Amino acid sequence: MIRRPPRSTPKPSSAASDVYKRQTFEEVLLKGLADDGGLYIPTEWPEADISKLKECNSFIDIAKLIVPLFTESSYKKEEVVTLLENTWHDFEKSDLVGIKKINEDIFIGELFHGPTAAFKDFGLQLCAAFFNKALEKNNQTAIILGATSGDTGSAAIDACKEYKNIKTFMLLPEGNMTDIQRKQMTTVNQENVFVLNIKGTFDDCQDIVKSAFKDKSFLKHDQVLLAVNSINWIRIIGQICYYFYLGMQINNFSKELCFSVPTGNFGNVFACYSAMKLGLPVKKIAVAVNENDILHRFFSKNLYKKELVNETLSPSMDITVASNFERLIYDFYLERDAETCKNFFDNFPNSPISLSEDVWKKTYDLFCSSSIGDMETTEIMKKIYQDFNYVVDPHTAVGLCVSKIFGGPISSDLVVLSTAHPGKFLDSLKLAEIPTFEKHHTLSEVLNKDEYSYSLEADQDQVFNFIKRNNH
Ligand SMILES: *Cc1c(COP(=O)(O)O)cnc(C)c1O
Numbered sequence: 001m002i003r004r005p006p007r008s009t010p011k012p013s014s015a016a017s018d019v020y021k022r023q024t025f026e027e028v029l030l031k032g033l034a035d036d037g038g039l040y041i042p043t044e045w046p047e048a049d050i051s052k053l054k055e056c057n058s059f060i061d062i063a064k065l066i067v068p069l070f071t072e073s074s075y076k077k078e079e080v081v082t083l084l085e086n087t088w089h090d091f092e093k094s095d096l097v098g099i100k101k102i103n104e105d106i107f108i109g110e111l112f113h114g115p116t117a118a119f120k121d122f123g124l125q126l127c128a129a130f131f132n133k134a135l136e137k138n139n140q141t142a143i144i145l146g147a148t149s150g151d152t153g154s155a156a157i158d159a160c161k162e163y164k165n166i167k168t169f170m171l172l173p174e175g176n177m178t179d180i181q182r183k184q185m186t187t188v189n190q191e192n193v194f195v196l197n198i199k200g201t202f203d204d205c206q207d208i209v210k211s212a213f214k215d216k217s218f219l220k221h222d223q224v225l226l227a228v229n230s231i232n233w234i235r236i237i238g239q240i241c242y243y244f245y246l247g248m249q250i251n252n253f254s255k256e257l258c259f260s261v262p263t264g265n266f267g268n269v270f271a272c273y274s275a276m277k278l279g280l281p282v283k284k285i286a287v288a289v290n291e292n293d294i295l296h297r298f299f300s301k302n303l304y305k306k307e308l309v310n311e312t313l314s315p316s317m318d319i320t321v322a323s324n325f326e327r328l329i330y331d332f333y334l335e336r337d338a339e340t341c342k343n344f345f346d347n348f349p350n351s352p353i354s355l356s357e358d359v360w361k362k363t364y365d366l367f368c369s370s371s372i373g374d375m376e377t378t379e380i381m382k383k384i385y386q387d388f389n390y391v392v393d394p395h396t397a398v399g400l401c402v403s404k405i406f407g408g409p410i411s412s413d414l415v416v417l418s419t420a421h422p423g424k425f426l427d428s429l430k431l432a433e434i435p436t437f438e439k440h441h442t443l444s445e446v447l448n449k450d451e452y453s454y455s456l457e458a459d460q461d462q463v464f465n466f467i468k469r470n471n472h
Contacts (some may be wrong), residue, residue: 013052025071043071053244054253059096063087067126094121097245116155123234140165142224143219143226146170146228151391161188167470169196171205176315184446194466198458198463200457207460220471236271240278260288289372304355306321313374321349326341381432421440
């Protein structure tokens, strides 16, 4: 078993074992996770053409130069360009991303202007558009089965709901989701969308999803099961685009930027790292986490060890392991030594991961990190409101504890990514004593709509039977 079959055009080579075989873009799209449990990553990093990017005027222009770098093994460039013209929809800003300069050094990259008011619309709308393209081409239909404890579910449902060849079943655990986050899913009320309240934890839900990928007995013969979780490589491609967009808008790639990224599963940070590998001038990446600090423990102490989950004010970052982190270990630290990487992750979480000191030292060339508690989160929300009359959500606030994360003054322009709209987290706004905020175009409607969902035990047979009954 070898992890990480690389993506892109198959190269006939008798020496390559099956799992090392290069996969096409479409294979990676439809498979999600490699057969051995490894994560996909491009065989080699493509190079973005910065001189062409400098001439771009819009987010879509940028996407047209970035996305085709990854898709050529399956689709002609012109096809992808056409797809991209219709991919991102229902954003409240014509250019999708907002940029707010709050002082001399700090820009906020607003990624929450999409229909579900969190940055996940960027990745999941791209994913859904390619799912639809592949299904039409292969004459297939699909079931999407996902588990969500925050914003993935709503973004996936919204991105897929208009595609008639896709049925979405979303498992919601009991727990720390805001009313608005839940209602964004339960109020959709479309024939091809099923929201299942599961009497169990997020891990129970994920286990059911995992066994579904082994079982698949509920599928019809021309049907495929698709994954939308955070290790999905196509989501990362969608996110790489906004890093280039920010670089273009802020200084047209003339100077390195620092990025502060509030993160949980490390997908958004890995997209930033990927953008840098493609050629975006990046000086530092600040990894900002809440009290679920496995990443901060690694970056500050060289110890990647699973602990129990803490419920925080930034629920979309409440994780115990950062599922995309393996990609960074493989590419950045181990310089693509697949065997060593496989050993680490085959034995994880039973054995925590520590790299040899001289390998781990590389961290400071590129990364810094901090863990921010709930108190600090509300304090910074309050302070940003008082100082700049600007309202941020608790996830963004974690990324805005800049002096703590950088441990001193920053030396380049800093972009803090704003991952969600504050209107999703009303209780946190109250705690921070913020009386008012600019409304998001979709959020207030959601509160007054009827909810449609089904309640099931955390039992895979119940879930599979439910899918079977509704799969006609
Ligand atoms: C999902 C999510 C995050 C964490 O994203 P990663 O890709 O795991 O870094 C942060 N903020 C919000 C609002 C989210 O929905």
